[in-house]
Amino acid sequence: MLNWLSRLSDPFVDAPVVRPPTGLFGFYRHFIAPVRGLLVALVVVSMIASLSELALFVFLGKIVDLTTNSTSPSTFFQDHGWLLAAMAFVVLIVRPVSVLLSRGLTTVAFVPSLTALVRWRSYRYVLRQSLSFFQNDFAGRIAQKVMQSGPALRESVVNVVEGVWTLVIYLVGTIILFAGLDAWLILPVVIWAIGYAATIVRLVPPVQARSQAAAEANSGLSGRIVDSYTNIQAVKLFAHAEREDAFAKEGFVLQVDAFRKLAASILMMMASLNVINSLLIFAVSGLALWLWSIGEISVGSIAMASALVIRLNQMSGWILRTITSLFENVGTLQNAIETISRPHTIVDKPDAQPLVVTKGEIRFENIRFHYGREDGGIIDDLSLTVAPGERVGLVGRSGAGKSTLVNLLLRLYDLEGGRILIDGQDISGVTQESLRSRIGMVTQDTALLHRSVRDNIRYGRPDASEEDIRAAADRAQAGDFVPELRDFRGRTGFDAFVGERGVKLSGGQRQRVAIARLLLKDAPILILDEATSALDSEVEAAIQEQLYSLMDGRTVIAIAHRLSTIAVLDRLVVMDDGQIVESGTHKELLERGGLYASLWKRQSGGFLGTDAGAGFGQAAAE
Numbered sequence: 001m002l003n004w005l006s007r008l009s010d011p012f013v014d015a016p017v018v019r020p021p022t023g024l025f026g027f028y029r030h031f032i033a034p035v036r037g038l039l040v041a042l043v044v045v046s047m048i049a050s051l052s053e054l055a056l057f058v059f060l061g062k063i064v065d066l067t068t069n070s071t072s073p074s075t076f077f078q079d080h081g082w083l084l085a086a087m088a089f090v091v092l093i094v095r096p097v098s099v100l101l102s103r104g105l106t107t108v109a110f111v112p113s114l115t116a117l118v119r120w121r122s123y124r125y126v127l128r129q130s131l132s133f134f135q136n137d138f139a140g141r142i143a144q145k146v147m148q149s150g151p152a153l154r155e156s157v158v159n160v161v162e163g164v165w166t167l168v169i170y171l172v173g174t175i176i177l178f179a180g181l182d183a184w185l186i187l188p189v190v191i192w193a194i195g196y197a198a199t200i201v202r203l204v205p206p207v208q209a210r211s212q213a214a215a216e217a218n219s220g221l222s223g224r225i226v227d228s229y230t231n232i233q234a235v236k237l238f239a240h241a242e243r244e245d246a247f248a249k250e251g252f253v254l255q256v257d258a259f260r261k262l263a264a265s266i267l268m269m270m271a272s273l274n275v276i277n278s279l280l281i282f283a284v285s286g287l288a289l290w291l292w293s294i295g296e297i298s299v300g301s302i303a304m305a306s307a308l309v310i311r312l313n314q315m316s317g318w319i320l321r322t323i324t325s326l327f328e329n330v331g332t333l334q335n336a337i338e339t340i341s342r343p344h345t346i347v348d349k350p351d352a353q354p355l356v357v358t359k360g361e362i363r364f365e366n367i368r369f370h371y372g373r374e375d376g377g378i379i380d381d382l383s384l385t386v387a388p389g390e391r392v393g394l395v396g397r398s399g400a401g402k403s404t405l406v407n408l409l410l411r412l413y414d415l416e417g418g419r420i421l422i423d424g425q426d427i428s429g430v431t432q433e434s435l436r437s438r439i440g441m442v443t444q445d446t447a448l449l450h451r452s453v454r455d456n457i458r459y460g461r462p463d464a465s466e467e468d469i470r471a472a473a474d475r476a477q478a479g480d481f482v483p484e485l486r487d488f489r490g491r492t493g494f495d496a497f498v499g500e501r502g503v504k505l506s507g508g509q510r511q512r513v514a515i516a517r518l519l520l521k522d523a524p525i526l527i528l529d530e531a532t533s534a535l536d537s538e539v540e541a542a543i544q545e546q547l548y549s550l551m552d553g554r555t556v557i558a559i560a561h562r563l564s565t566i567a568v569l570d571r572l573v574v575m576d577d578g579q580i581v582e583s584g585t586h587k588e589l590l591e592r593g594g595l596y597a598s599l600w601k602r603q604s605g606g607f608l609g610t611d612a613g614a615g616f617g618q619a620a621a622e
Helices: 002-006 024-069 073-079 081-127 131-135 139-181 183-230 232-237 241-293 299-340 402-409 432-437 453-458 466-475 507-521 537-551 586-592 595-602 616-621
Strands: 362-369 379-386 391-396 417-422 439-443 525-529 555-559 571-576 579-584
Touching: 002 081, 024 081, 024 139, 024 299, 073 081, 081 139, 081 299, 139 183, 139 299, 183 232, 183 241, 183 299, 232 241, 241 299, 362 402, 379 402, 379 417, 379 579, 391 402, 391 595, 402 525, 402 555, 432 439, 439 507, 453 466, 453 507, 466 507, 507 537, 525 537, 571 586, 571 595, 579 586, 579 595, 586 595
Parallel strands: 391 555, 391 571, 439 525, 525 555
Antiparallel strands: 362 379, 362 417, 571 579
16 A cells, blocks of 8 residues: 555656746645645545544434433344444444545655655756856755745645645534534534634734744754855864854844744734633533523533534644644745745746857857946956867956856856857857856866765766776876775775865865866867866876867867966967957067066966966977
């Protein structure tokens, strides 16, 4: 049975990545639709379980009347065997089976599937957000909202089915049964239902608002903690453990305050409903006794009516907790929706085609971009053509716009004016996946995945063989340290995990793994952003030889502050304040005596030497 239940729904069935609705009910419909059949089955089975319990109260009243009025106890079983058989069928078969099936559908089929479905599809959508989306928020806070969304939506749906739906069945069933006894018994139940609903309507909105605030405080706290742990090296280098304590404590205080306010609202609602529930028991029991005293109902009717309202009272406490949980989860979900359902800012056009690189020509035509600022642009009306197979170095002071230009080429941001073309194809009209798959890049701030060395290198080409991976590692000069690696679980060499963002490796080791990944990717366009800045001179010279070999026949854009490493490229483009101020070979730019010559002069006797033949030039000379 368990295997059958577990196969009723597959949360990972192939589906397009689409934006979840921003409205609460639309969000529910969006994620419930794939499990709609399962939900209907759960509703039906829950109804049968509730009706079977109501039947027990009917049997109770009948048995009390029959035993009270029986003149021959010795023949009771023979005279009323049909009633006892029906009761046994409900008690021993219908109710246990329906309750078991209801719990099985809930815990084995519905709950795991819906939780995974919401998390999986939310994760996939958020993963495709723009770079700025992740730069403007805590990664931990985003992850917390994605992880909370599944349980919050699941629990709220289960609360409605198991709580609200059960209460509705009980309430309607009670009214019908009371109508069969005496219409007057309906009055206190109806008044109770109205009072109960009015109290919920009046007191739930504050609970919902405070629940949303508590969820936000919880996500914020998670973001603060993850931020401190992620940057643990900086915390220790600056001896700021106590400062981080204070930073985290502020989040804890906000969280505790938010949850105390939520608890106060819940307590007020519970107190109000307890008074209403007590009045229901008193009113129905008193009215039933009065009706019995005037001969309108039997003793069995008193027993059934009293038992029903006591059960309603017990249920109301459970229902209160269920409704409280429901609105807590709704508040959590509303808080998550704001992040999860945010529209993508960089999207493929409906008719976007895969990029086809035949030659590798890159053209920037009158491009403009200023990160949304209104006080002037980072890049204004810039034009640049990189010929097929040309190796171009971007030079300039920090903040000149070099990395921004590269990010625009990768379409990590969308242009605000102009266009960028690769082999005549506007990058805004091709798919992002194809664009980035045709460009290989290594940056100075290399971040690796918390996976094995093998997996990190294979990231460049997922179908690469073990031989290809090891060859790329050797070419990137990583073969000398990888065999010596061992992680805390005892995995060694290429199987060793590198830690979050590669923290278990040195800067130079991380960069060598990243370069191995680039070599394996073998893209027709290369971007090198301080690609060897973290390496010592000996390793750098060896790797640059491999990179120079890789550049052959490819279009290359290289960024470096150490001018000696790019001085022998085909052309150097000097940028300043988002504009191209000079362009030419190393020799031509020195002769002009402009900004490049000034920067070169400052580095005379510099980081790797003053000879223009250093770095890539040495590889070229060989």
